[in-house]
Amino acid sequence: MGSTRYITSMGELTRKDNSLCFRKNGKNVYIPVENTKEIYCLNEVSINSKLLDFLSRNNIVVHFFNYYEGYSGSFYPRDQYISGKLLVKQVETFNNRRLDVAKSIVKGTGNNIAEVLYHYYKHNKKEVKGTIDWIRGGFLQGIEKSNNIKQLMAAEGELWHRFYGEFKNILLDDFIMNKRVKRPPDNPINALISFGNSLLYTKTISAIYRTHLDQRISFLHEPSEGRFSLSLDISEVFKPVIVYKTIFHLVNNRKLQVAKHFQRKVNYCLLNEEGRKTFIQEFEKRLESVFAHPRLKRKVSYRTAIKLDCYKLIKFIMEDKDFVPFNLKEKI
Structure with a gap:
């Protein structure tokens, strides 16, 4: 999917050293930060402020979807480009x-x-x-x-x-x-x-x-x-x-x-x-x-x-x- 990562299962998204880690059913799936521009959370995903700070410093946008597969909202870092x-x-x-x-x-x-x-x-x-x-x-x-x-x-x-x-x-x-x-x-x-x-x-x-x-x-x-x-x-x-x-x-x-x-x-x-x-x-x-x-x-x-x-x-x-x-x- 190139620069986009999709999360379709329930789980927890955290920072692990200098990469992202999605934990589901007791197993870790690592997501490299390099080349990741946006993440889609299409299920119930737990996050914390430590992760948000890490995402912000790497200019990664996160989109959240609700149960009905509709758009709920986005987290994106403070504006990179202000004019x-x-x-x-x-x-x-x-x-x-x-x-x-x-x-x-x-x-x-x-x-x-x-x-x-x-x-x-x-x-x-x-x-x-x-x-x-x-x-x-x-x-x-x-x-x-x-x-x-x-x-x-x-x-x-x-x-x-x-x-x-x-x-x-x-x-x-x-x-x-x-x-x-x-x-x-x-x-x-x-x-x-x-x-x-x-x-x-x-x-x-x-x-x-x-x-x-x-x-x-x-x-x-x-x-x-x-x-x-x-x-x-x-x-x-x-x-x-x-x-x-x-x-x-x-x-x-x-x-x-x-x-x-x-x-x-x-x-x-x-x-x-x-x-x-x-x-x-x-x-x-x-x-x-x-x-x-x-x-x-x-x-x-x-x-x-x-x-x-x-x-x-x-x-x-x-x-x-x-x-x-x-x-x-x-x-x-």
Whole structure:
């Protein structure tokens, strides 16, 4: 998994000399600090302040997930990259040009959803053409005419609704979704979406942490207490590219199966431990897969593409360069 470590079992995470030690069932598993950038705690994990101090000195971010596989919160060291100048300009951009940034995000999300659907259209799923045509026509035109954030959020809500409506043409019958249910997810496809979105959100938190941007000042989503709303903004255009392509691959290739990889209760449905490991493996594989970047003239991973979008936003804030989020078709 490269620089990311996932802990899926209950246990205790401690510092052992100059490395990390995860103890479960009386056995120690050692985690080298070198090259570890983030740790995911997907089960009940005990920690202490000695460990947190060690993590802080090594600039390691830790993300915590709850029983329902939803994101609970993050520990990250005091900001490595602090820029008062960028903070002031980021607030000014929010006050004066928020709508411009928000429109770019929604357009980018629409373009990437259309590109994902076009892949299935080319593979004889002709039913999706209506949604592709709507996105490339009326939807994008409507975004240009939007006068406020509320209109943009409503348009994006319809975009996702139409995208979910195409799942019946893309996925196997076991994974058909009647409607999007989040807290807690009530069926296998909702469980996959919620878990995938939470993973992407935390990947984006880690990416932003390693830039000079302020996590709290967002443009499409309302800045609010209790969450890093800029991560919601930056991750939005990558959901079709990373989360949904991961889901479609796992489901349609029967790598995830309802009877084998999920646990159901009365009002919720979750991935079991084997299901989580399967999803994480494919998610990380997609995140680390590379493409030829036409401007940089080199191969770039999707993980790096997230960070590049952060730098694009900084360029817009500081230098008034156009902010165009990642485009799956153009690979830029």
